[in-house]
Amino acid sequence: MLRMSLLATLAFTLCQTVAHAQMSHHQHASETACEETALRCASKVTPAFAPDGTLWLAFMAGGHISVASSKDQGRSFSAPVGVTKKKYTLDWGPDARPQIVPDKNGGIALAFSTFRDKAFNGQVFATKSADGGQSFAEPTPITANNESQRFVALGLDTDGSVFAAWIDKRNRVPAGEEGRKYEGAGVFFASSKDGGATYSETQLAADNTCECCRLGMAFAGPGRPVIVFRNIFEGGIRDHAVMTFADPATRGDVRRVSHDDWQIAACPHHGPSLSISAAGTYHVTWFTSGKARKGLFYARSQDEGRSFSDPIPLGRADRNPTRPYVLAGPHGTTVVWKEFDGEKTVVNAMTSHDEGKSWSTPSTIATTTDTSDHPMLVSDGQKTYLSWMTKADGYRLLPIGDGS
Template identity: 70%
Template sequence: MIRHGSLGIAALVLLQGTALGQMHRQHASEAACDEPTLRCATKTTPAFGPDGTLWLAFMAGGQVLVASSRDGGRNFSAPSQVTTKRLNLDWGPDARPKIVVDRKGGIALAFSIFRDEAFNGQVLYTRSADGGKSFSELKPVTANNESQRFEALALDQDGTIFAVWLDKRNRIPAKEAGRKYDGAGLFFASSRDGGATYAEASLAHDNTCECCRLGLTFAAPGRPAVIFRSIFDGGVRDHAVMTFADVSTPGEIHRVSTDDWQINACPHHGPTLTVAPNGTYHVAWYTNGKARKGLFYAHSRDEGRTFSAPMALGRPDRNPTRPFVLAGPTGTVMVWKEFDGEKTSVQMTISRDDGETWSPPKTILATGDTSDHPLLVTNGRKIYLSWMTKADGYRLAEIEDQP
């Protein structure tokens, strides 16, 4: 059984500069541990199954694997290989394998690989119908040969799996037509057979930032909602939310905040979105704009059409990064990372009144070495922090109630 893990890629600070420079630094740091085991995991993504089993999809040794825990993350099963050979997995700061587990115990996975040295990607998917013992042959989520990266998956109440990703297929037609083309397009597809096949890819919105993670959830049954870093007039890369009318029909985009971050580069620092049972949208993001700099939170009570004034998160002198927000049964929880010069900590705050007020930030875990991004996951009753650290291995911490 596996208990401890090792991680070697997550940055302690947001690396400013070109995407190429960032990726080389991240890639070089992976070499310390090269076995397809949880001990060597570089990215871990959690999901709870219907029976309470915790599933982890992770990257290690150039492969994607899955392991499960029935005792709250203290021990894990021997990993099952999703991939059969070493691949050039997307090792960018915001890339990781995605996993959803449906009510029948079916497991759907998606991840991206690099197809060349220019960081052109391809999103692959697979599924397991036997409780993670084996996985189907890897298939591309779209037949198009242009670059796709930063996929996200969400599971609807009826078992439909919805996928979004960033796709560069529109850049060549634009160039041939003599039009300027910035960034990538937000594309989507859905699966009604548990992730065995996906519908033909469709464009939701063009000219998005090409290298930041997407935040995806369902705002209501049949209505996906996604947050992404869009490219507005003047090359400004601020965040936007789109709510779909159904899994085939994109909606209008609405700007979350006018941060005025004009940058012709890749921040590699994507946003996060959750929708509470009452319909409130909660979002958090990073910006280095003219209007504000750092981590911020806002909420919307009209399906993302308008948002509250941005609320700053974390201590600026400790470089707050990598926010994640999740609405659960006892409130809305938000976490992020801070670095005090010696240790990286995960800070947590809770709102009991739908985002109007928040508890004082509290350190819930810390490490003296490198670590993955902090993620939140729920089993429907409680919310947990999921965090991979090099020094302390994989850690699952229950978010305890605060006064």
């Protein structure tokens, strides 16, 4: 047990070293910097628009998960509603954040992860509001398994069901008992037919994946979830892969996004982003430090992930570009990422109106001089917005482009 603890500590140290090398000068606000549960104290903020146009935020602050809503595109917010009644040791990893999906009937599914011990083993909790976000049910584990789960992703299907996927280490136990080497973790999934109140039996999507990177999730059509994740290919290569499900209970093939050839026995803490346009184009952004290429990249697929375009580099290498995010919105596809110019952190954006074949010149759309969360994109069906939490300037929701 001591040896396992030491190995876990060493692995985490390596993970943090790699992560910090990729992060800009101020990557994200420390949760301990502000002990209140107010939005201004949030270190991680996840946005989602409800079908009625209400903007919902799920955020981490003061050891709690809370939600707040806005009916005026982020200019003002309701008083926060506590999702968690007790204080948790929330997963503060660079890629960890609460997940939220509001539906057309006033239901809101939410999930988050916690640290269970000092070895950074996690547990994913899920809950639901059935009264339009006025209250939430007591959070319960998304799976009965007692091994580590982290980096949950939630998606809302067209029929109102919720699809969930996360990183899970349960398969390391039988491997260890049989004396087999086990790398990374598995991607597991489940679905909910009651809007996130309860989930189906957990199933394995892919084993031996990277254990500490967020997942990207979208839908290729009704009942067809798609996930993108950092896989561990032969030889310890941690490149990205995509999986298209035949239905919410049937996994698909693991298909490689790119051949970056990043061989690393540590955790990058820097996961991918995925969005699928109405035309069916898969848009993916990611970070790598492989032999073939280093930095941030974008690629697209028009055959459901069977093949991808040549990767396009994002950002200026001398400004340490980080945390790319992509969204296929109502008027084109947008990619954002962060850079640090030596004095301030900036969010740059570029857009495409031809399914990712060509892109606009990158432009700076937001700046801050202090710590900040990852930049995210969200759409209300009319416009695409940058969602960004900063310590110095608070929460920002900024429209991108003019819709032309």
